[in-house]
Amino acid sequence: xxxxxxxxxxxxxxxxxxxxxxxxxxxxxVYPLVVTGLAQGIFHDKANGSIVKVDGKNVxxxxxxxxxxxxxxxxxxxEEVTVVTPNPKWFQPxxxxxxxxxxxxxxxxxxxxxxxxxxxxEQRKADVAxxxxxxxxxxxxxxxxxxxxxxDPQISPAYAKLQIDRVARVNHLSATAVAxxxxxxxxxRTLGILGDPRVNVLELNLALATMS
Amino acid sequence: MxxxxxxxxxxxxxxxxxxxxxxxxxxYMANVYTSRKHLKVEKGLYRLMGVDPDAEQRWPAYLRGVxxxxxxxxxxxxxxxxxxxxxxxxxxALGTDGSTGHNLVNVDPQQSFNTAASFVSNTNWQSxxxxxxxxxxxxxxxxxxxxxxxxxxxxxxxxxxVRGFARYRSGGExxxxxxxxxxxxxxxxxxxxxxxxxxxxAGGVTQSLSMPETVTGLGxxxxxxxxxxxxxxxxxxELGTNGGGFFNANSAHPFENPNxxxxxxxxxxxxxxxxxxxxxxxxxxxxxxxGYALLGAMGGVWLLFVVLMHVTEFLHPGAAAQAAGAAMEGxxxxxxxxxxxxxxxxxxxxxxxxxxxxxSSFTGFGGGIAxxxxxxxxxxxGGVGSGLYGMLIIAVITVFIAGLMVGRTPEYLxxxxxxxxxxxxxxxxxxxxxxxxxxxxxxxxxxxxxxxMANPGMAHGFTxxxxxxxxxxxxNGSAFAGLNANTDWYNTAIGIAMLMGRFLPMVFVLALAGxxxxxxxxxxxxxxxRTNTPMFAMLAASVVILVCGxxxxxxxxxxxxxxxFSS
Numbered sequence: 001x002x003x004x005x006x007x008x009x010x011x012x013x014x015x016x017x018x019x020x021x022x023x024x025x026x027x028x029x030v031y032p033l034v035v036t037g038l039a040q041g042i043f044h045d046k047a048n049g050s051i052v053k054v055d056g057k058n059v060x061x062x063x064x065x066x067x068x069x070x071x072x073x074x075x076x077x078x079e080e081v082t083v084v085t086p087n088p089k090w091f092q093p094x095x096x097x098x099x100x101x102x103x104x105x106x107x108x109x110x111x112x113x114x115x116x117x118x119x120x121x122e123q124r125k126a127d128v129a130x131x132x133x134x135x136x137x138x139x140x141x142x143x144x145x146x147x148x149x150x151x152d153p154q155i156s157p158a159y160a161k162l163q164i165d166r167v168a169r170v171n172h173l174s175a176t177a178v179a180x181x182x183x184x185x186x187x188x189r190t191l192g193i194l195g196d197p198r199v200n201v202l203e204l205n206l207a208l209a210t211m212s
Numbered sequence: 213m214x215x216x217x218x219x220x221x222x223x224x225x226x227x228x229x230x231x232x233x234x235x236x237x238x239x240y241m242a243n244v245y246t247s248r249k250h251l252k253v254e255k256g257l258y259r260l261m262g263v264d265p266d267a268e269q270r271w272p273a274y275l276r277g278v279x280x281x282x283x284x285x286x287x288x289x290x291x292x293x294x295x296x297x298x299x300x301x302x303x304x305a306l307g308t309d310g311s312t313g314h315n316l317v318n319v320d321p322q323q324s325f326n327t328a329a330s331f332v333s334n335t336n337w338q339s340x341x342x343x344x345x346x347x348x349x350x351x352x353x354x355x356x357x358x359x360x361x362x363x364x365x366x367x368x369x370x371x372x373x374v375r376g377f378a379r380y381r382s383g384g385e386x387x388x389x390x391x392x393x394x395x396x397x398x399x400x401x402x403x404x405x406x407x408x409x410x411x412x413x414a415g416g417v418t419q420s421l422s423m424p425e426t427v428t429g430l431g432x433x434x435x436x437x438x439x440x441x442x443x444x445x446x447x448x449x450e451l452g453t454n455g456g457g458f459f460n461a462n463s464a465h466p467f468e469n470p471n472x473x474x475x476x477x478x479x480x481x482x483x484x485x486x487x488x489x490x491x492x493x494x495x496x497x498x499x500x501x502x503g504y505a506l507l508g509a510m511g512g513v514w515l516l517f518v519v520l521m522h523v524t525e526f527l528h529p530g531a532a533a534q535a536a537g538a539a540m541e542g543x544x545x546x547x548x549x550x551x552x553x554x555x556x557x558x559x560x561x562x563x564x565x566x567x568x569x570x571x572s573s574f575t576g577f578g579g580g581i582a583x584x585x586x587x588x589x590x591x592x593x594g595g596v597g598s599g600l601y602g603m604l605i606i607a608v609i610t611v612f613i614a615g616l617m618v619g620r621t622p623e624y625l626x627x628x629x630x631x632x633x634x635x636x637x638x639x640x641x642x643x644x645x646x647x648x649x650x651x652x653x654x655x656x657x658x659x660x661x662x663x664x665m666a667n668p669g670m671a672h673g674f675t676x677x678x679x680x681x682x683x684x685x686x687x688n689g690s691a692f693a694g695l696n697a698n699t700d701w702y703n704t705a706i707g708i709a710m711l712m713g714r715f716l717p718m719v720f721v722l723a724l725a726g727x728x729x730x731x732x733x734x735x736x737x738x739x740x741x742r743t744n745t746p747m748f749a750m751l752a753a754s755v756v757i758l759v760c761g762x763x764x765x766x767x768x769x770x771x772x773x774x775x776x777f778s779s
Contacts, residue, residue, distance in 0.1 A: 009276070011262070012273075012276050012277065012280050013280055013284075014262065015261055015277075015280070015390065016280035016281045016283065017284045018261045019263075019281055019393070020281065020284045020285050020288050020361075021288075022257055022261055023357060023360070023361050023393075023394075023397060024288070024353055027357045027360040027361065027397065028352050028353035028357040029353060031402060031406070031444060032352045032441045032444040032445075034406070035405075035406060035409045035410070035419060035441070035444040036419050036421060036441055036444070038406075038410060039409070039420075039443060040420065042410070042413075043410075043414055046414065046415075046416050046418070047413050047418055047419040047420055048418065048420050048422070048425070049418050049420070049437050049439045050470075051427065051437075058425060058426065058427040059427055059428060059429055059430055060429050060430075060435070061427065061437050061467075063416055063466040064435065064437060064466055065466075066429040066431055067431060067433050068429070068431030068432070068433075069431060069432065070432055071432070087431065087432075090430075090431055100433060100435070102343075102435050102436060102437055102438055103343060103344055103436070104460075105341075105343070105459050105460045105461035105464075105465050106460045106461050106570075107461070107541075107542040107569075107572070108541065108542065108573065109570055109572040109573060109692075110573060111530075111573065111576075111775070112528075112530025112531065112533045112539065112541065112573060112575055112576065113531060113532075113576060113671075113672060113775055113778070114672070115531070117532040117573075118532040118535050121532050121536045121541075125535070125536075139537075140537065140538075141536045141537040141538035141539075141540040142540050142545050144535075144536050144537075145538075145542075145543075146542070147464070147540075147542070147545065148461060148464030148542045148543055148552075148569045148570050149459075149464040149465045149544060150461070151461070151466055152466075152545055152546075154544075154545045154546055155545060189213070189218055189472065190471065190472040191225070193213075193221040193225060194222050194225070194472035194473055194476055195222075195472025195473075195475065195546050195547055195548055195550075195551050196215065196218075196472075196545060196546065196547065196548030196549075196550075198545050198546050205430065206430070209430060
């Protein structure tokens, strides 16, 4: 009896190993390949990252934010950091902890009680107000906070509207025409209740580019 | 429409969606685990595994199956990470500098162990950034597979406990672990995953096996956009309450969660199995009302915390949020305060740990709620399977406490709860807090471990460490990500905490199931506490909060409460 018991205990180890291998084939090879095949067949563009082309060239994914300015590497306290100077010609996205680098998605993780974050927020508020020639009290929250992914492709309608005068002036367009453009690009809540209203910065800037 | 009203309607929309699916899906799952027929493809798999699907197992054999399968899984997942540079598709990931076309290096031993323990224990704590660390092969054949099977293991153990209540076998048989494992995977998780993955792709989640796409923006930025087989992994990450993201930013990343609809759909996937399993339980014990009582306890606590989270996040106390005008740091503009709050409570109450916004930048009380959610022991509604067996343990404790008050021998569903049963339940309740608090105190005593804290001030830094071990031991996996957890100490200690937090409770659950199934059911008498009433649901919910409160209050006072009251 003791012998068969030992045998069955050794056998269960083999069963465990075989089960891992068998289920790996089912869930780790067959399943993702079937889904990939179906997705590529039915939703080809979306499955490949919703890439937007202009004149045949890939310019962005409509889902992933970018910076709209010039990046320069400068030395700050002995460390090399990238600083992006926003280009006033374009609508600007939210602040990003990674300067919209897709290899460094993630958040600041700073606590709201952290004085460093309060300082950053106040600095951003002053910068945004100055850049757009508005008062600090007019600057909305999303313009001075970094998103969770640091790749947020959208801004609030309030932040888009705040930028209208500056964008119109620099591009020699009428403010009413740019305001119309912004209105046309406001996406409401899905089904009227899901999420928040927002404006896709890339789509807005692409439309702006065809206008000017 | 005001954001607050929209957030309320959004939450009601989610509840309606869950309500519609509850009955058919819960009943379907009950049929899966009680059907005598094996599918043809299942018979094939049993032959390959060398399993007799009609053999019944007593609890020690069932437990051996769970442990052996999980140990083999840890080993396999560890190996894949250690040799991924020699496997195909390793050039598709991004280099740490964002460049493409690199040979990915192997993951180091401590991190490989941590990740293997993490995914096998259904925790999905991540001390790595997916896009620059793991190859597509590791993601697909390693991590995603564990997303399926660790969830199926959780369900199997829950079903074994339900059988302990539902049936009488003088020999103590609980069913067959291998059959429960295969059926849960093939008949429940896979079909939902295939449909769900396609719904996500339709919303914009990527699903490809090609090189990262390079784009040059009109604004001047060059980006290497890393795609990959994300939808197929995203869906099971939520459905199996796993939570391990393809990307570092997890479900905040636009390729994992592109719009408000996918956000609600992912929250739905997180909650559907844990809630519906109460129906499965009700069907199997022959009274769906017993299931409604558990659902009432789970849903009531979930809803209470959803409301509290919305209130604190909309009010946004905290200096930085006051300066900004709203608590939008770490949140995506497409989800807003409402979508982020709903996700945060659902992910921390289900042992999922996926995030669509970063809890470290929530308000002091909001972060505290996320932490408290996990401390409730992941039973409201809890992880896939683990939520149900955890809630059944709570029900046992509740019946016991009620029995003490009126001086009767406690019984639940016709089974007597003697000293052996109560001992098992008590051990179950004790093991997770013990692991979490023990490792937290050891870390606080180690200068090198304290150095990993990101935010100044003991309160928030302490919360980071407490959150990490609470998350690990409760198999949640979400992080107060400020903590630098990729150190030898945290990788090893959290790895051990996750394994202990997952498998020790399972031992007690299966031992309890074994002793229950040997008991002949006794008919209900006048003195029997009725457990299918709203009253019982409320009692059980209070026991959840009471047990947790008594265990963790001192630790909470040192961390989030101290921070919340000082801001």
